[in-house]
Amino acid sequence: MRMYRALALAAALGVLAAGCTTDPKLAAPKATFVGSEKCGGCHVAEFRTWKDSLHAKMIRTPREALLKDAGDNWAKDGKGNAGPTKGNIDGKAAAMADVVYVVGSRWKQRYLVKNPATGNLQFMDKQWNTVHRQWEPYGQKNDWETQCATCHATGYRITSYDPANPATQKVAMSEHNTGCESCHGPGSDHAANLGKRPMFNPAKATKEQSSLVCGYCHVRKENYNFKTAQNHPREDQPHPVLGESYKAGQDDWRTWYPDKMLIPGVLPGQPVSKNYPNTDLNNAFFLDDKAQKWGSHDARKHHEEYQEYLQSSHYKNNLLSCSDCHSPHAVPGKAAIEPMKTCAGCHGNAYDPNKIMPGLASTAQNLFVRSHTFNKNQDRPGGPTATNKAEPAHYYAK
């Protein structure tokens, strides 16, 4: 191990001497994305446990991941709600057989069919709520590739873009889902050199840097720098340079086109204590008297964990990063963390995570993800969460 590190450092210093980079911690500047399968060839335990995690299961083919409940109830659910029948953008009829990908599995599942106008994928008009086992209206009139994929894929990049005509934009990604390189940065140089060249390891970064990696996706924002193919503000944050992807551990996305971004709680001058009407951030945080008094604003919509976490004393006092309570994979010699059991190690019985972290952020009808503000006065009653939900059954036999 020690030997490898010494070599890695020497290699990094070599690069530094050549004037290509300014920080030896940063991997080779010219590295490209090689895909998780490649990393798995050497990092067997990480690959196996990542493959089993939700990060690897976000977007899959219907054969792999159509939920049994949804498939069985495709026409109508047990409560009489009709299932999906058409594409959201073109309004054309679509059937189960037209679904190219399914998105999600734990809280909800959404269905992608072709959008012939752009060649991209569009959503169908209903989503499946996995806990309440029902169809619900879903109305996003944007392509998957230009509204969602940055947070649901790895190595995403816009390759051509005309601000006067966003419909003609072209995008690319190195793989679907949150692959190894989403959190470790591109690894071609490291992989081709038997692991002897550096790779970003969040465990060796500051708590701030480590959480920033997760924050790229576990956040809610509104982007006016790039539009969707349907000419709406985007909800993700592609790299400002065409052809470039976000590089975890190297890029600070907070500094990208800040004048054209709304990221409450992250960018200065955009507090979480005020509302942003007519944007996707409308009612995104609790702003009532209680929240103003506590000075902590729980999320009302899902994927805002980072913005909630920045408000906590855990973050403000540099105590913990996201990965101190969450293992994206197991690593050799260190079992995966059980998040609910972490509190007792430091607080004894003082804080019950069920009370401190109620389900407040809506992800589907009457279904919530847990609060991450870590407020000791928390007394909001939580709604149903997906905690303790059984592994889902699939429609197609494996």
Ligand code: HEC
């Ligand atoms: C050919 C084998 C090989 C491949 C392929 C490979 N690695 Fe590694 N990796 C290693 C070895 C060996 C080490 C240990 C190096 C050390 O201790 O300095 C390592 C170390 C690491 C570390 C820890 C670095 C540190 O400083 O603590 C990370 C993170 C990592 N690899 C991620 C990846 C990712 C992500 C990929 C795919 C892009 C990948 N590796 C592909 C062999 C490989």
Ligand code: HEC
């Ligand atoms: C490229 C975007 C991206 C990055 C970076 C990312 N996540 Fe996620 N994360 C997601 C998405 C998308 C899901 C939902 C996956 C699903 O339900 O299929 C998710 C789900 C989760 C979950 C809930 C599922 C589970 O396995 O319990 C946790 C916890 C989580 N992420 C923690 C983290 C942490 C910690 C980091 C940083 C070390 C991180 N994520 C980085 C996109 C990302």
Ligand code: HEC
């Ligand atoms: C969601 C973010 C995320 C994803 C995806 C991810 N990792 Fe990691 N990885 C981390 C974090 C965080 C750590 C530091 C863990 C810790 O705190 O010990 C880490 C640590 C590592 C290490 C160093 C282990 C050690 O002993 O120090 C290796 C090697 C590694 N990851 C490889 C991989 C490989 C290979 C994949 C894909 C199969 C992968 N990672 C996917 C976040 C991620």
Ligand code: HEC
């Ligand atoms: C800024 C990043 C980001 C964007 C943009 C984004 N998502 Fe997500 N999404 C996440 C994260 C992170 C999670 C998991 C954590 C959570 O829900 O709090 C998630 C969860 C989901 C889930 C639930 C997964 C499950 O297992 O139940 C679905 C479905 C989903 N997203 C679909 C979409 C669609 C469709 C779009 C585009 C219209 C989109 N997302 C845009 C980050 C994002």
Ligand code: HEC
């Ligand atoms: C590594 C140790 C550690 C872990 C693990 C940990 N905490 Fe903490 N937590 C602390 C420390 C130290 C503080 C005090 C910070 C300060 O001085 O304000 C704190 C602060 C808090 C506070 C705010 C207290 C206040 O006075 O405002 C709450 C609530 C809390 N933690 C809940 C939790 C919950 C719930 C969990 C588990 C999900 C957890 N903590 C896990 C160390 C930890």
Ligand code: HEC
């Ligand atoms: C002090 C510990 C702690 C920290 C720090 C922490 N989490 Fe969590 N997180 C938890 C616990 C506990 C759960 C609930 C797990 C369960 O229900 O089994 C959870 C759940 C989640 C979920 C799933 C939502 C749900 O309702 O199950 C996501 C996504 C997530 N965390 C992301 C993050 C991200 C991103 C960060 C950093 C910005 C972070 N967490 C920091 C303890 C923590």
